[in-house]
Amino acid sequence: MNMTDAAYQSAPGGPLDVDRAFYTAIRDRAGNQQHLVEQLTVPIRSGRAWVVPAGHVCRVTTIEGAQVADMNFWNLHDPRERMWAARTRQLQAAHVTEFDRLWSTLPFLRPMVTITGDSLRDYGQDAEGGRVHDLLGTRCDPYVNRMLEDEDFDFHCHSNLTRAVAPYALTEFDVHDVLNVFQCTGLNAADEYFMKTSPAQHGDYFEFFAELDLLVALSTCPGGDLSVPMFGPDAGDTLSVCSPLGVEVFSLDEQLLTGWRQPQRAAYAGQHGMKGHDWTQ
Template identity: 65%
Template sequence: MTTDAATTGSSLTDAAYQGPALEVDHVLYGAIAHEGGRTLVEKFEIPVRSGRAWEVPAGHVCRIVTVEGPQVGDLNIWNRHNPRERFWAARTRQLQAAHVTTFDRLWSTLPYLRPLATITADTLESYGVDAEGGRVHDTLGTRCDPYVNRLLTGADFDFHCHSNLTRAVRPFGLTEFDVHDVLNVFQCTGLNDRDQYFMKSCPATPGDHFELFAEQDLLMALSTCPGGDLSVPLWGPDAHDPIEVCHPIGIEVYKLDDAVLAGWSAPTSPAYGGGHGLRAQPWE
């Protein structure tokens, strides 16, 4: 038996993952985004072609800022107390979108599967979709790394995002094996008509920002991509060192007043029993 999508109110291209658990309280998170009721507790800049890790306690807001000009940042996030719980780009693509913005959530890995952070502000949200299908804040791609650079060019380079993140997390007892697929903040990407990943010039201007509300105690790490604003190809016949289009990225962490957080509670994991079929089946 077939079902006509028109009669069911759904479409074959509707989101595959749907349900009340994915709904976000726009009133609560809209209030969190309001710049009143917050106190700046930490502020620093990440220089070009480097990385830094920092803590964001639950109930705080982290703002990522293009302080001087367009610049792509590769972001990793972990539960501060358990680095096995970390950002899961693939599931975030499915539950939210391939490019994320205000009110989207960044989800953690199994078996935890809960929001690490919720996006509360995005000054590039109005960019939308450009003529080539490009969008910003990408979960499609991952960090550049010295291994793929060696593969494509035959040369070593120690300041790709993977290496920058590896150096950044060492003070927190983490290693290269803890660095994971990223959220490419301020990066404009898409899929071309051959279903291949493309990158475009970053559309950010000085002062643009992207804000995350910490749903848990978090460790964040960000690399200022060595490609800068990605207006110069990193690989291929037109590639050359794009140092002239690299800029620092600013980080600001804010503590919210208790009144702003009224009604908020930390997320919990799905209450799956955890059997994985390893016990006897009920029909056996």
């Protein structure tokens, strides 16, 4: 094993080995193999939340032009189970695409979604080291804005997501590190996080298959396509580079789901060495 190989690996057919034939069939499905069950538009600088039942597909589309989106995922029935960005970076990649999965937090540790469609899958790594669909960074928030700019702004992604999930009895404590869809990022020579203009264009899409019943929330970032810096000496008004996003949820033909079942939560039940321990000693 090369020391620069992925640290987290499993044997062929193991938990990290995705059934590509199954998900390819979903990606390449015909129009008569799906049924639209929900459709909505997320306006600029706002957030929306919606339900994606297990075995359904959700597609996010740039209906007018490039726009970065910050997404959160929860188990619909237990929001303590939510996407774990850090572990997903380790098990999958820091920038995700087709056949990658988004994993949930402990003690659940199971795939919440599998990515089945990505119109930017061939973008790869650009000359500056940028890649798309980012798990490196997290959402912009009004606390950082106040710290760096000394002013309040209530429409950062953290705030947008907070408002979006309020009808589901969730709060900002439930908002977590995000998947930045259509966002192009990397690490510079000083190992610092950078963001650059999104390469998405009108009609680009990002699609995922729900492995569990999910609550999903999306924020249309106030930075728009990130062509105008949000912070620093070159920061400017980003309103003109903001666009809405479209969301569609589809049920699938039962034949496409043959052999699929919802993933089980992690099997570990060792109680962290506390079972039977005499704590009086």
